[in-house]
Amino acid sequence: MSDTRTARSEERRAAILRAALEVIAERGYRGASLAAVAERVGLTQQGLLHHFPTKEALLLAVLEARDQWDAVPGSEWRIDLLGSLVEYNAMRPGIVQTFSALLGESVTEGHPAREFFTRRYVGTRESMARVLRAEYGDRLPGGLTPERAAPLLVAVMDGLQYQWLLDPESVDMPSAFRDFLALIEGGEPDDGRGGGG
Amino acid sequence: MSDTRTARSEERRAAILRAALEVIAERGYRGASLAAVAERVGLTQQGLLHHFPTKEALLLAVLEARDQWDAVPGSEWRIDLLGSLVEYNAMRPGIVQTFSALLGESVTEGHPAREFFTRRYVGTRESMARVLRAEYGDRLPGGLTPERAAPLLVAVMDGLQYQWLLDPESVDMPSAFRDFLALIEGGEPDDGRGGGG
Structure with missing residues (x-):
């Protein structure tokens, strides 16, 4: 029963x-x-x-659920999937806005979302470092270790979301993020900004 | 009178x-x-x-005033000063927290801070691109144009602030930002993480 x-x-x-x-x-x-x-x-x-x-409790539960829906089994993760995730996020401004607004609130004293985001970032940095290590070993072509590249990767994703939410006409979030991926991979950035070919 | x-x-x-x-x-x-x-x-x-x-009106005025206090005359800007600015910001969490919390709120519909941040980012991206062009010409050593590197530079600064505010013990914001500067400059990152010599 x-x-x-x-x-x-x-x-x-x-x-x-x-x-x-x-x-x-x-x-x-x-x-x-x-x-x-x-x-x-x-x-x-x-x-x-x-x-x-x-x-706040409801919105946090929505963000936790989104993290589960977005999750890819550990061994399947590849760094280029992150570019696709950012492209996908550009199609769902509502949830990105909710994430970004709550993240902003969470840094204030005693906010109920603070623990969620603190825990989430520890986990996200670790899993990004794992993905980078699986792909590149102990040092990325651009020279960083996976552990030092991971917080930058996360920071660029979050920071670009704010610029894009405020001014979607001026900021091509997926292209900008692919520029960053090219940087840490040490390759030349793609000159055709379309994101396609 | x-x-x-x-x-x-x-x-x-x-x-x-x-x-x-x-x-x-x-x-x-x-x-x-x-x-x-x-x-x-x-x-x-x-x-x-x-x-x-x-x-909100008071806090926005504080942020505008901070932008004026922080301003360096155009011709004096150098990209390595940004690393110093991030180091300086790590010493004043209160104002960084205020900036980050208001930025978060500003992406919601009809928020009074929205116009301020939208305008600020247009200006910040432009002035960062100018600084990068003065230092590197039309293409950075890492391969990006100044206009494509500028939004990434701003995104990393903002994104690292959230991770650092949530978890200052785990995130060394100034070192992480210097890692990013080394990336766009195409040089090897500094292996001594102390930030000093």
Whole structure:
């Protein structure tokens, strides 16, 4: 009986996260109110609060779920997939905006998202270093060790997102990120900026 | 008479910004309330509101003032000064936190800081490209044009600030930024991570 209740609660939770993702995609971070998400999933706001007590808790759960959806099994990761991930992110500004807004808030004292992001970055830097080591060994062609390139890789992804969200007409996020990949790979950047051939 | 009033108002404004900067340095973004700043500068909260109607307006004015204080006359800029700027920023987490938190908020719909950051990034990318062109000509040793390297330079600075603010023990922001400078300069990264000789 308890298992059934747990399973139902898990299903409900997953449905709420899907609804939240839809609302975020349509209305962005500010439009993603608990009321809007509750309406989308057919719950009262009180019912939604039972699963997620605050807007921050709900949005953090959406970001955690996105990390799981985006995950690629460890041995399958290749550095060029990162370029594709950035291209994919350029097609979903709502979730990127939510990530970037929460990351900004998280650096303030006592913010509920602080622990999530601190933990996430430790993990992201480690997994990026692993991917780089698998591809290049102990030193990248550009001269850095995987451990020293990893925080730069993550920083460029995050930093470009802010510039792109503020001014999508001026900033070609996927091309800029591929320029960075070419830098750490020590190769010449691609001169045709289309991203294609 | 009107000139005197204007001058007095400008002086008062400058005193408020200095007080705000002190409060930010001591208490961070969240602690920098209008009430705390008013008390520091010896004004009533009502008196402060006459100069800055909201906390956002005050913090944006602080960031604009910082940009002016940090400014180096155009012809004096050199790319290695950026490494020093990042080192300097690592000594003043309060203002970096305020910048990063407001940047995060600014990407949400209709935020009052959005225009400031959008305009700032257009200007920052342009001036970084100018500095890079003055130093390297039309192509950097790493292969990028100044215009393509500039958004990456800005992105790395911003992105590293988030990782560092969240986890200053794990992230050596100045060393990581110097690694990036070595990358775009096409040279070997410095192996002694101390930042010194």
